[in-house]
Structures are given as C-alpha cells and as structure tokens.
Amino acid sequence: MASVKDSSQSRKKSWLRVFLPALLVLLWVAVAGVGGPYFGKISEVSTNSSTDFLPQSAESTQVVQQQGDFYDGNTIPAIAVFEAEGELTGEQRAYLDALPGQLKDTGVVEGQTSPVIYSEDGQAAEIVVPLPGDDTPSDAVETISSHLQNTPDGLNAYVTGPAGFAAALGEAFSGIDGVLLLVALAVVFVILLVVYRSPILPFVVLLTSIVALSGSIFIIWHMANAGWVQINGQVQGILLILVVGAATDYSLLYVARYREALTHHRSRFDATANALRGSWEPIVASGGTVIAGLLCLLLSELSSNKALGPVAATGIVLSMLAALTFLPAALALGGRAVFWPARPKYRENTKPTKPGLWSKIADFVAAKPRKVWIFTAVGLAICAAFAPTLSADGIRQSDLIVGQSDARDGQNVLAEHFPGGSGSPANIIVSEATLDRAVQAIESVDGVDSIAAISADSPSGTVPVGASAQGLPPMFADAKPTVSNGRVLLQVTLSDPADSPAAEDTVENIRQALDDADPAALVGGETATDIDTNTGALRDLKVIIPSVLLVITLILMLLLRSLAAPLMLVCATVLSFLAAIGVSALVFNHVLHFPGADPSVPLYGFVFLVALGIDYTIFLMTRVREETKKVGTREGMRKALVVTGGVITSAGIVLAATFAALAVIPLVFMVQLAFIVAFGVLLDATIVRALLIPALVEDAGKKVWWPSKLAKRDV
Structure with missing residues (x-):
C-alpha cells in the first residue's frame, strides 16, 4: 500500500516538474504575443523635438508655449534652397518665381509660403515653407523634395532648416525597430554559437531576450x-540594446550554473533547482544595482535623460525576470538535449581538470599581485590622461548626421549666400511697452542681421522693425506688429548659422542685453534651444555622476558587508571609465574626426559603464566572498576567478557587441555611445576584472573585508 502511495506521489511530483516549467514558458510566450506588436507602435508615443525635453523653466520652452498666441497653427519651417552654377538665368528665375504657388498645391504646406528671396550675389535663392509641426515632418519634407527634383538644368535644390533636419533625424531613427534589433540579435547569436558550440542553446538564450524585450x-x-515618460529615438535604441545585452548576460550566468549542476545531478529538474539557488542572488543583486544607477537619471533636468531612467530600469527588471523564470523553465524542459552536441554528462566523482586559461591567469596574478595591479593601473591611467581631450560641450545640428545629408548641404549653401541664420531666427517675446528699447538693445549686439515682428496685417506674416524697417516697400505700409496680452513676438535673423558657436554667443549676448531693456523678455528659437539643452546636460553631469557613485558604493557596502572593498572596487571602475573615455577621445578626434560630442555622451557612457561594470564586479566578488568562507581570501579570489572568468568575459563580449550595434544608426551621438560603451565594457570585463581587481584583492588579503568579521579571521 505504501509503495502504491509513494508511486502516486512520485508521478504527481514528476507531473508538476513538467507542468510548472511548461506553464511559465506559455506565460512568457503570451507576453511576447501581446507585447510583440508594440514594436511597430512605439514610434506613435515618441518625439524627437528637442524642446519637448527641456524643463518648463527654460526660456526656449516658454517661447514655444507662448508663440502660438501670435499666429494660427503649429508649424515648423522648411527652407527650400537653390544654387546655380553661376548667376541665375532667366529660365531659372521664372521657375523659382512660380514655385511658391506650386508648393502650396502639394497639400503639405501649412499656411503661406514666403516669396522667393534672392541672394545679393544672384547665384542662389530660398523659399521658407511652413509645414505642420505636430509630428516629425518626414513625409512633408519628402513631398517637397520630390517636387524639387525637376529643376532647370544647372540649378541644384535642397531642403534644409528646422524641418529638414528634423526629417533627417527621423530618417536616421527609422531603422530602430527593425535593423537595429536584427543586427543586435545576429551578432549575439554568432557569439553564442562560438561560446556554447551548440546550435540549439543560442536560440533559447535569444528567445529569453526577445520575450523580455516584448514585455518591456x-x-x-x-x-x-x-x-508618465517622454521617449525619443535614442531612448528606444538604447532600450533595445540594453535589454538584449542584459538578458543575455544574466542568461550566460544561469547557463553556466546549470551546465555545472548537470554534471552533479542526474535529474535535470534537480539541476535546475541547484542552478537557481546559485544564480538568483548575483543576478538580482547585479540587476538591482544597475536599476539603482539608472534611476539616478531621474535627477536630470532634461526629460530625455529623465525618461531613460525608468525606461531602462523597466527593461532590466524584465531581463532579470525572463532569465530567472523563462530560461530555467525552457532549459528544464529541454534538459541536456539543448546543449547538443556537447551535452554535459553526470559524474559521480568529479575528476580534477587540467589547468585552463583562467587557472593560469589566476596563478599569474597570485604570484606577483602588487606588480600586476600597479602596471595595470598605470596603463589605465595613461589612457585616462586623454579623457579631457573629449570636447563634450555640444555639437552642431548640421553635424549630427553621419554620412551624406541633404539638410546639411542646404545649410552650407545658405551660409555661403545668405545670412547664416536665414530660416532659423531667434524668436523673442518682448513687452509692447518696451518694444523700441528692446529692438535697440538687440540691434546693438554683434551677429544680428535683421529684426522683424510677427504681423497679421503683413502679406508675408512679418513686418521689419528698427533699422530693418528703413525703406520699406508699400506692401508693409499699414502693417503693424501683432500684440497679444501686451506682448510682441520678434524674429531675429542672425548673421551666423543657427547651430554655430558664433550664433550661440550672439543669443547669449542678446539675453544679456535684454536684461536691462526688458527683464521679462524671453529668447527662444533653435539656437536658444541648443543653449538651454547644453546647459541642462552640463548640469546633469555634475549632479548625476556623484549620485550614481554614491548609490552604487552604498549598495556594494550592503552586499559585501565591507567598507574597504566597495571603495576599492568603485575607484577601479571609475579609472576604467576614464580610460575608456580617453581612448574614445583619441579615436573620435584623430581617426573618425568627429567635430565634438553632446554632453549626454559622457553622461550615458558613465551611467552604463559604471552600472554594468559593477554588474561584473558583483558576479566576481559575491563568488569571492562565498569561497573566502571556505578557503580564505587569497585562495577564494583565485577560485572565484577561475570559475567566473570565462562567464564574465563571455558576458562582456556579448554586451560590447550589442552596444556596438548602435553604430548602425547614422547619428554621431549613437556612434560615439556605441564605441565608448563597447570598448569600456571589454576593458572592464577583461583587464579590470581579470587583472586589476584580482591583484588588488590578492595584495590586500583579508583586509579587503574590513570592518566585517572576515577581516579578522581568515581560513
């Protein structure tokens, strides 16, 4: 009777062991089925408008909010620019004179196009075309560009201005949902094939990333x-890469434990339980640390940075959940078969293995730890010495696109034949009572070409004011500036291109000049937006970097129950980051010849490298602490390095490869971030985790655990 009962319980237990993993897999498949279609819908809730990400207190943001009081509709100007090989011919001028009406008939123009404006040298012309400003104007710009394909011989046409550059950005981000994801998955798959030498296991690991990404x-x-959050193309791209990389990293850690457990357990379900016990703590600890670091981005003034915090944190949470539920369940169902053809075999007595690469590295470090860490630290410090050469104080809008850009070519033509700021004026709201004084103050600033006020009475929509109003044609005789709530909106054309450093200096000087003439004046426009964005980004660097370091140090103190080890580890990670920035600066300045970098580049690089670098530190040091209790600190460090070295290096290669995939997006920001993080992760997962930190721990011995009990006794 007892044997029948035992048999029944055994069958019930076996049934549950199959049913529960199958249920988990089905639940995640359902998540992927529901979340998958949102890959194509995420652009519906994204925006790439820079003003959308500025704080409400920024002057440029306030101007955007208030300028709608002065004219109907929300528009963004495109500038159609034309350049002849010599002086414009009669045929070319006739074509241009008829063009404003033809453009209006395309159905994409919002409002009245400007008349043709000819350059003083007679070789170029421009037409300002207002387009709908609600969404990224890619379709409207494409329509205008298509209409300009049939120009007379010898006349080249370009579409530039705010709408032209916005369309270029939209086109650059258009590959995020498909190309970027496919490239990342393909690269990871190839690496996993090499690591596992199995055609089945890489698919299971990639499925873990895909279900995590679908849920995210x-x-x-x-x-x-x-x-709740405002996302743009760059946040989308980083999310895709981060989830694929993090989910794969956590999967590598679990698979390593599972493979090891299969050699000690006949039952794949017992091996699953053993692997989960050994891997959940470091995965949760490392993931929690990354989340804490990412959430420090909530301290940002810029909504784009602020949004990345909770967005990326959500991705990390789903990556951990998938790696600790879907992957174990799928591997439990597949058992040893998923490792085919190199299936791990059960061994009752594990025979000592021949010393491998990591045993040799561990012996090398243990033999002369002080020399190893000194030489390694000096090498990193030499690389870090070049970090200040990274010019991260902003980059011109016309330099954002990598490769050919119609908008950039058009901007160059504008700068050659017209005042550089044509079509992208500084928008300034002043009081009607101080209008004359404000205009005089603006005219006193070097770099101002002309001033006009928005006017509902004018055929062109504006009326020149100040010195620009002298000798006005009859069409402006009765035109007066539009007044709304006692305010007037001025459009100030600058002598230099709106995205140039000279234009930024001019706008800064205008703001200073208006402090006395009209303290309530607000200065906005493209140039002011760039200034306010860079100011916010530089402020974020000073606030977020110390916050991330503080949070991660506190978490390491709690995890390792030590003060000495966390401080040492954080210093090593910061040195690694500075070395990565130094090498990146050399590559950007002397190999790729980038004109500079956005302030967000070092900020994002720091957050990802420090948070993800600490990820590998936790994998290593939690194992060191575990082994220290058995064999002492120095031998524990050696054993931990041997066991985790291969996993951490593989994880680093995978994460570096996924971030490198960001370079397929033809934007300087993305290419720079891809290189910094990819190189930095490789540096961290190899040199720092393999040599610097093990050598420091070997040299310090049990003192590394001060002031915990492990610092007072060593096995």
Missing part, C-alpha cells in the same frame, strides 16, 4: 501613452 516594450508604450 508593452509596459513602456503604456507609460509613454499615459504621459
């Missing part, structure tokens, strides 16, 4: 749709 996209779409 679903949640984030609803967060953005509810207005």
